[in-house]
Amino acid sequence: MQNHAAMTNPPPLLAIETLEQSFGGVMALAGISFQTSANRIQAIIGPNGAGKTTLFNVLCGFYQPAAGSLRFNGQELRGLPPHRIAALGIARTFQNLQLFFNMTVLENVMVGCHLRAKTGLLAAALRLSSVRHEEQQLREWASEALELCGLSGQSERLAGALPYGLMKRVEMARALAAKPQLLLLDEPAAGLNDTETMALRDLIMRIRASGVTVLLVEHHMPLVMSVSDRLLVLDYGSVLAEGTPAEIQADPRVIAAYLGGAVQYAV
Amino acid sequence: MLEQIFQFLVTGITVGSIYALVGLGFALIYNASDVVNFAQGEFVMLGAMNAIALLAAGLPLPLAAIAAVLLTTLVGLLLERFAIEPAKGASVVTTIIITIGAAIFLRGVASLLWGKNSLPLPAFSGNEPIDLGGATLLPQSLWILGGTVVLVALVNAFLNRTLLGKALLACSFNRAAAQLAGINVQVMLRLAYGLSAGLGAIAGILVAPITFSSYEAGIMLGLKGFSAAIVGGIGNPMGAVAGGLLLGVLEALGAGLISSGYKDAIAFIFVLMVLFFEPTGLFSHKAAERV
Amino acid sequence: MRLTGFFIFAASVVLLPVLFPDNYFVTVVGIAAGLHVILAVGLNLLMGYAGQISLGHAAFFGMGAYASAILTTRFSWPSLLAMLAGLWVAGTIAWLLARPILRLRGHYLAMATLGFGIIIHVILVQAAHWTGGPDGLGEIPPLNLLGWTVDGDQQWYGVIAAAMLLSIWLSLNIVDSRIGRALRAVRGSEFAAQMMGIDATRAKTQIFVVSALFAACAGSLFAHQQAFVSPDSFSLMISVELVTMVVLGGMASTFGAACGAIALTLLHEGLVVFEDYEMLIHGALLMAVMIFLPQGLFAGVSQGVRRGWALIASRQRHKG
């Protein structure tokens, strides 16, 4: 029986256990546990202040949690600085844009390729021929990511001069350029119109199809319900429910606490 | 040995009081505007130089001192109006350079008006040293200590007891919220500049009889005041006072026990050590950063 | 092309002494300007690109200068070796200092770098046994580059021009590379940069060391060129001047920093005429530029030129 279970359920890509994070008196995460296996779209929903962004921040090493564990591919993330966590194959976008505003779109996305290149300071300063080759390679990789996000014509524009919707796509392209295994999206549809949201939906599906696991924090219920394999519902820093979209929509606790009228959007 | 250390302590507290007053000025302006005013030391110099000049022009000392403080306060207000206000919203580096520019400008004015020599101010009540059982104290030091105690108490009461003072503190916690609550941030800014210019001037007048003054006397005093404010956790007025006293005492001990030539180096090594172990000063309140 | 600006600049640097041979402004002022450019370009890497202010950069300039001065006069080291030693000292100290100091932000960083600069300056004044104290150290032998002894203003102009062009070239290369982008990213959003796998501490440390090396190199050249060093050349005011050059030209632009350095050198040269008014004018100009052209002269002027150009163009069209 045990063996059988191990064979049908692949080991989780991400396993979070009793994770706690507080700010002064506020318990932003009050002992959260959940798992995600590879190649899934796992949505995380919950009202504002539920702790979704905090969960991402802890996962990325921006805060050190008070208790709990975070395992990615079996490796403990707790205690690692953000750049080491990124190196393990995690990339993200931000609820509040964190673009490099003074750099061009292309440069932003080339920064996303940072880990895939290896030019060091001395080689860069002397601009050795290996550096020139690598630059060319980075440009190509970045262009691919830009194309995937529908930004092909924008590469030479300053990121800070773009309209909001495009900025969000640059963040997405930048994260994708890192070729992550796990992609964290924090409210990617916020501020987008319907057409843009549809395009985003397609993009997320394509990302998953390319073998990337996605953690999606989002308030746009039609998008969440149509795109995700599983949902995690957070409320006041705790897990309220976990399951498939259909299970969540039928869950009376979720309906009572949060979803309410939103269920009618369900696809 | 013990007597010697006692003497160093007395000297240190005297010098530290001046640093405290200058640091207090830094903290007030920082509170109101997030600007570190590198011309703070020049307020100290202007206070002293104005008093010296007015005294030489025939005014009695108390009148000269009061007029000098008022004049310097006016300079502070002008500085705010013509150099700080037009640059509203500028970056940290830009405001640092603007205030450094202001400092150089004021030094230039002072050297034109009063030349480049050190000028004395007579002590308020003579130069007969007072014996403190081992340590001696100039009467002027008593003026400095007393003046500092009174001024710090007044500023503290102003900040915590009066509506205006509370409004000034509110600005530092959250400027937008202060604005919403009907506080005129512009007025607060002028108040802060006027107040710290006045404080600086008084510090300058108090210390001038001991150290003399010249057009460049403000440089080191300004830097030490800035150190005091930083050590105390910038923007915390009473922290700046504590930082100033601490700095003065350590500097005096270092000068006496280690080497007087390295006095300034010792002071700044102390500041660096504080920052290395407490990156936001000794008495600051920290908040977690958010993304 | 990527280096077009560089080649135009290099051509004018080479042409100047040909067009105006034996001109005081080209050789003497040019040498000073060249050294300032090296310093400003290095500091700009730290301030403009990594976003870290340093109010103590003259300390590294001084380390290079005094290493060359002390080792060549008191220990008769060959000048090139002394220069390398200076680079090593400045680089090592910068590296040791980087971690604790670059953790600080905003005004705390300003205070710490300022304090560091003052400490080094006090040491230069006080350790008279080694440094000659406030009177300085003279009779520094001329620079000897693998057998060639640099002599006379013309030759010095050549050496310093070459070093300056090298520093600009290196800076341009660094900025437009993986390393430079990482730095700029850290400045834009440190957390986002880290999430791209950039080790922000390491990136800042590296560039702090690089800018210290630029400064130390300028210091060694300065010591040999002047044949004399004294603590006055490495005081707080000099650090402030260096920051001013960077900001004056417009931060985050290699040519901006170079222009700022040249502009400020010329300004000082020009202000000497006003004698007693020099300080007053200097302070007023600093304030005015920062208030009215906060992105710096280079950006401000090029913007103005572009606007003027557009205006003329539109007038032409109306006429036509």
Ligand SMILES: Nc1ncnc2c1ncn2[C@@H]1O[C@H](COP(=O)(O)OP(=O)(O)O)[C@@H](O)[C@H]1O
């Ligand atoms: N840096 C912080 N300092 C203080 N409180 C914070 C911080 N970050 C988040 N919080 C608090 O933690 C709780 C969860 O916030 P967050 O994770 O942003 O919620 P969500 O993303 O689900 O809307 C909120 O009460 C918020 O105010």
Ligand SMILES: [Mg+2]
């Ligand atoms: Mg959120």
